[in-house]
Amino acid sequence: MGVTSRLTGLLARNKRTVPARPVPGAALAEIEDLYVRLGGREVLAGIDLTARAGEVLALVGPNGAGKSTLLAALAADLPAASGGIRIDGRPVGDWSAPELALRRSVLPQSAALSFPFPVEDVVRMGRAPWAGTPFADSDERVVAEAMAATEVTDFAARPFSALSGGERARVALARVLAQQAPLLLLDEPTAALDLRHQELVLRICRERAAAGDAVVVVLHDLGLAAAYADRAAVLHDGRIATAGPPAEVFDDALLSRVYRQPVEVFAHPRGGAPMVVPVRVAPASRGGADTAAGGAI
Template identity: 70%
Template sequence: MLEAHNLTVHRSGHRVLHSVDLTLAPGEVTALVGPNGAGKSTLLAALAGDLPAASGEVRIAGRPAGAWSPRELARYRAVLPQDTALSFPFAVAEIVRMGRAPWARTPAAAEDDEAVAAAMAATEVTAFASRPFTALSGGERARVALARVLAQRTPLVLLDEPTAALDLRHQELVLRVCRERAAAGDAVVVVLHDLGLAGAYADRVAVLRAGRIVADGPPSDVFEPALLSRVYGQPVDVVDLPGAAGPLVVPRRPRRNPAT
């Protein structure tokens, strides 16, 4: 469904990604993890066809990313950027309906109302459908932005830090939605900082460091203490708890002195 071959990307004259290879399949959630500045957001934008390659290529459904028109891309892949800024007070329902724009004047436009309602229900924003987007909290805005992406109904979904502004309950909700989309046959790529969420919900994890993928595979294989400690510059332990959905990554911290 999506392939990067020997992908190198420059931004502002600096090389950000170095010879990246990655293949994504339908029915999988792939998490991109790594420290700040590792190149996760740049890789996501390149995979979406929004950033050109300096060398190598991205192929979407077997076609070079540059061979797709903007409308074709919008009908095949939906992208959630890190920041969603709107200066006009559109109502929440209007924002979500914007995700249906690629399907205007096509037979799929008959699904608009149902797609919008389903996306708002999945992200728990129906209750404030008529409120202006500019009046929402940061977490509410993040969920509305995700609802817009879901309403687009594309087989490829790319999400950049969708849980960053969310509380614990809604972090779990977002990743459950990702799993549901994958179970329905879509390919989902999500940039995450929370390794616990990646371990619990991702089928595959690609670990980036300094613009390169240094590990790629199931969380149970990739989440290895020595590797993660080296990548993050922070000693960690990896714990497998009975009944847990995936491995837990725990930073090593100095013990507090007991109160005297």
């Protein structure tokens, strides 16, 4: 029996069909008129959004705007009150859990494990959807490549529980990369990272998009979103205030209103990517304050 026949038989028994590599620009995730309610409160309202193969889509907005909720709904981890979500052209609820795991991978805000698994074993967990298929033959290579990309190889044997917050975040990302799903959903992957590793993570996002994947990433750093995202969706009070290329939608007035903080947006002198800077009132000098106080006495 040939490899193709064995593969077909194995996947049939496990009720899985391996997704074909997406065509550039293909819609890998589609959200139409999505509403989500949590605890009786409407958290998302009327969301329309598409993630396409070959692009990085950043979800930005202030705390409580609905970014993580939107990502969780897209991952099928939260039910929709109404509206539609499609992954790889089918309603998300039509996919079995094993088939969905072959199509989208999810990085939550925080990674916690109850047992002290070694780092390499944690990364290898990302290969679980491929168990029982000939693609499992690539597990060791894929795990090694994911650890190298996220710079965690040097502590592959250390317990996950012994790592710093930033190290855990990179191991969790390595697990997502090892899963090799064409749709990556990343919730604040840079939150615990230093400057070097923030840039590393966003470069990885760009590399995955260049390889044909769709990357949806929640970011708080508007500078990172402007520098690395093809499109950004600005969320405000559970709705999308605007969406498009950062150079077009990062506007002083809009961002100042959404974040309730005056900001300035200007082009970087090299490259032209938008830079978003809060407007700050310079504090009075200590000498000036002392003088003023002395004069009042």
